[in-house]
Amino acid sequence: SLSSNCTVTPESYVITVYEMGLCTSDPLSGTDFDGTSCSATLTSAGGIEADIAGTTTDLSGGTPTRPSDGTYEYAYIKMSNSFGVKGSYELNSTTYYSDSSGGATASSATSFTSTLVDFDGGRTCTGSPTYSDTGTLTLGVFKARIATTSYTTATSCSSSTSKRIVGSFKFNTPVTIEDTTSGLQVTLKSTGTGMTVIPDSGSGTTVDSFDGGPFEPEFETF
Numbered sequence: 001s002l003s004s005n006c007t008v009t010p011e012s013y014v015i016t017v018y019e020m021g022l023c024t025s026d027p028l029s030g031t032d033f034d035g036t037s038c039s040a041t042l043t044s045a046g047g048i049e050a051d052i053a054g055t056t057t058d059l060s061g062g063t064p065t066r067p068s069d070g071t072y073e074y075a076y077i078k079m080s081n082s083f084g085v086k087g088s089y090e091l092n093s094t095t096y097y098s099d100s101s102g103g104a105t106a107s108s109a110t111s112f113t114s115t116l117v118d119f120d121g122g123r124t125c126t127g128s129p130t131y132s133d134t135g136t137l138t139l140g141v142f143k144a145r146i147a148t149t150s151y152t153t154a155t156s157c158s159s160s161t162s163k164r165i166v167g168s169f170k171f172n173t174p175v176t177i178e179d180t181t182s183g184l185q186v187t188l189k190s191t192g193t194g195m196t197v198i199p200d201s202g203s204g205t206t207v208d209s210f211d212g213g214p215f216e217p218e219f220e221t222f
Helices: none
Strands: 006-008 012-023 038-051 070-080 082-086 088-091 094-098 112-115 132-136 140-147 164-177 184-189 195-199 207-212 216-221
Touching: 012 164, 038 070, 038 184, 070 216, 082 207, 088 207, 112 207, 164 216
Parallel strands: none
Antiparallel strands: 006 195, 012 038, 012 070, 012 082, 070 164, 082 112, 088 094, 132 140, 140 164, 184 216, 195 207
């Protein structure tokens, strides 16, 4: 049985990225996003849609920029708060598949839209909404904020209000850009984390529903 939610690898995980880059200090150390120590490596006013569940991610269509030489301990990303997620999970010899609303079904998996409005409630608002989250993943520590379109931290919880997600990530091993650096490869990894499995609230022996989950960036220079 599952005593609480767990995260697994999704079959599909579609995100929309507006900007990402590298920072010398944490851009989410204060109340709102502060990019004064950051250098954008990719921007797109209209957003770039990408499926990060596979082994490769295509972020073509934006404007790439070479960051200044230096050592960067942090990365950041600005993105939509709506994600397209699809996957399945086996529990007690029964495979549960995501349906179009994020529920669990016995048939094949269908993509659903997960619009994050509250880190406690996910797609629904709790009595005391939480707009910030932090956690430790394999490659480092992430922070995330539900924010306005100007990337100030949200103060209201509503799925009908246009929102964004802004995140920072502190690398275990900083990224160094120097004169001999000719390129920067970014991999967005959702393995083991990209989809949340929510068990039934009783015995925990069946799956009630699914939701989105965190992912982590890996920056490699060449």
